[in-house]
């Protein structure tokens with residue numbers, strides 16, 4: 747069985763190779779280690795291997811783990827955020843990948859203003875119109891863009907997606923292309939850069955990088971199956 751440190755090493759190499767294949771610099775792609783459901787001991791192991799950026803999908807779990815680990819670690823929320831957890835979330839996270847509605851964006855903006863913060867956020871897009879998933883529909887995002895840009899506490903980084911699962915990563919490439927093209931359209935519409943794309947997980951991060959991902963969210967390939 748390979749160790750967490752070995753897994754991180756191997757993934758970093760695969761990230762670098764995928765970036766090079768796409769004519770990109772490996773340093774343009776961040777690795778977010780998704781530690782949901784895994785205990786702090788394993789997160790510590792990853793941290794000892796030099797991994798300092800972690801993702802959790804539940805605020806409660808993040809709040810429970812974060813105080814037990816070094817303050818050098820940075821945390822991103824990647825799961826749906828309920829309005830009543832925004833305040834607690836903002837006090838511990840470095841970025842939120844899952845801003846999935848205009849109501850949530852307004853709540854984050856208001857509470858960030860009360861707390862004197864400018865949180866980094868990604869707008870989550872539901873590309874396949876899956877009823878089981880959160881996220882803006884692409885058309886709705888275009889309609890909401892002006893209001894989103896008027897929320898002056900939000901430091902909007904770019905877009906995020908969780909495509910329908912397919913064990914064959916090539917079948918997911920299309921969604922990554924669609925997210926990138928939507929980003930390009932929104933940049934023109936809004937007249938502001940959206941430099942970041944949060945896309946790619948354990949089974950498809952290389953394809954996502956080839957299509958422009960700037961941050962891959964990798965869990966099981968680092969920590970094992972959940």
Ligand SMILES: *Cc1c(COP(=O)(O)O)cnc(C)c1O
Nearest residue numbers: 780803824947948963964965966
């Ligand atoms: C769990 C999760 C991941 C990581 O999934 P793996 O397949 O374990 O790499 C990435 N993104 C989100 C939003 C998740 O909830």
